Amino acid sequence: MSNELLLKNNKMGDNVLSRVKTLESKGDLRFPPNYSPENAMKSAMLQLQELKGSKKDGYKPALSFVTPNSVANALMDMVVQGLNPAKNQGYFIVYKDKVQFQRSYMGTMAVTKRVTGAKEINAEVIFEGDEVKYKTRNGKIVDLEHTQSFGNRDQKLIGAYATVVFDEDNKNYTEIMTIKEIEEAWKQSQSVFDGKFSEKGTHRRFPQEMAKKTVINRACKKLLNSSDDSSLLATQIKDSEQRQRKEIFDAEVEENANQELLDFSDTNVEEAEFEEVAEAKPIDHFVEVEQPEKQSAAQTIESEEEPF
Template structure:
């Protein structure tokens, strides 16, 4: 079995590296400090710990195509599982990539017009003040106290700092955040257990959307970022057991960072080669669950 896994690892790694090289020729820029080979090695190390809901190893039950797709999506976005920027979860015989809150920040900072992005929660008795400045919301001040963290959440906000020093604000009320959560077909267990983290996840994705689509960066990167952001909470779910497994995975990690669930990448590997994946069928789309347009 060890030799077989080694062969699978080599075949998939070679295929991903080959496709990544093609994408780079087409204009995809990999961060200078990102080593795709090291990231792939780290991913396979993590994958040995990933199991399906029956306890079977992911590398035994998942198709080579889905493993390669997940790893390609990881490398295109410049993510590393060693830095807890992404995770892997099994859905039936499919492996899919979960991008963490750290991973979302990492990807957005790759955009040429974004220097930094962060989010905070507004609690009851906080003093939060902002204004509409030339058509854009701008943060004036946010004063809080340690004891307020145990009080009710009133909303959340995200700030995107551009390369020219401008800080652009996005604010969401508690009602707006809960409306976004309510459009998800999943249970609300995670949102109730970790409301602070989930609130920040929601508002930071909404803030990021405009910057992604106005970026001058490589279309290949933008496509990958858009796909991951807009398809959150829409994995290909086969049954309720898979949904419960997703919930457990998120709960295990949400106390340290936020996890974003995403669709499989729009390319697929067949016979150790990467080719375009056809769009989802109507039945597949109905089988998915969504977090709605509240990004």
């Protein structure tokens, strides 16, 4: 990557950081304790400099062909949510000529706590032979009891649940999924071909942890989507997810039109569960940057998020 390109992208990062500082000074943006936007931005720029295109396009550096505005939006998405890729709270991924910042399940938990005020988020898997009892009240799972013998942990995995814990017990939220429901979510992953899981993939090697991640993401996203928080954080989350869904959809439409298969990476995409494609609303505080000359596009990076 040329020094000129590095300087240009570092300047763009500085512009995003300046905009973030302005929002913070106005009281529109509050960061979690001990969060440093500067440190997060440094980690992000290092990862972006290492981000490559797909094998088909010769693994070209992503910053040489993705649109600068998409990079600015990705950086803004990361900082506004108070996340740091160095802490495995998210990662950057490329779709055609757009780069996105996507939360990991750890990042989703951190954001959910900030938006909803939750104290903690716990998940557990259910094995064949376990006894699980719960009641429903107004369509909400309450009083869940899970009894498990140690020997059952060698039995077949049949489900998982996650509970978002609040100060008041009556506010706790529990999401429970059967293994069939979990595997249907996994099949949304672009790393699963024709509904079949690779025996070397994370879904087969670490099914318990992947099941926990899936049910945690579902529980958190339902709370985030139903939140009436009108803060910049809540608005940014909703707008960025709409924009990302549209970018992914547009990439798929273009590739299908060319009768080519997308080479998406084996990341946390399966948990996004793209149920519908909404019209993207561009955020009104992204940083305008100069557009480079149009170059060949790449579909994605080839990376794999740690399952834990």
